[in-house]
Amino acid sequence: MRRLRIPLLVMLVGWLTVPGPAWGQAPQGLESLTPEERARVQENLERWRQLSPEERQRVRANYERWQQLSPEERQRVRENLETFRKLPPDVRRRVRENHQRWQQLPPEERTRLRERLERWQQLPPEERQALRQRLQEFRQLPPEERQRIRENLRRYRELPPEERQRLREKYPDPRQGGKARLAPKNGGRAPHPPPPRPSAPK
Secondary structure (H helix, E strand, O other), rough: OOOHHHHHHHHHHHHOOOOOOOOOOOOOHHHHHHHHHHHHHHHHHHHHOHHHHHHHHHHHHHHHHOOOOOHHHHHHHHHHHHHOOOOHHHHHHHHHHHHHHHOOOOOOHHHHHHHHHHHHHHOOOOHHHHHHHHHHHOOOHHHHHHHHHHHHHHHHOOOHHHHHHHHHHHOHHHHOOOOOOOOOOOOOOOOOOOOOOOOOOO
């Protein structure tokens, strides 16, 4: 879920990277700034001059949204920006790449991801931890095994709801004491196969 928060963080960073009052001009009052602040202003000014017209328009729109934020919202943005600047370079690079991918998603895909994030945030802490553990176990599987699981999950999601329910009743989740799971609202996950029976002694 940390990845799902990345686009917002990068967007907030973009809001603050270019000085707004003097677009493309040297800002006034630099003598009142610290050397670090003056260097940052000059760096932002150079980046502004290198932007395309479309990028400049986007920056202006972001700055206008910044001006409409409440003092509390601006403070949260500053804190997020400071957090971003403290990240290692490779993490910041991944943040920017994730933001670019987010920007390229169609609106319906963004909506779906937001809904998934909301469902995740509503889960109890112990269920979140269990999901993290299952994800870690999945990542440790061989590539061909992960691909097989993805294909099974895709086929399962394509089944009619009544067929999913039948499979859940036929293959109860062993993590829940062998009892059949109730059908969740979101259609549920792929069923777990029954544990293998011990072979008869020879």
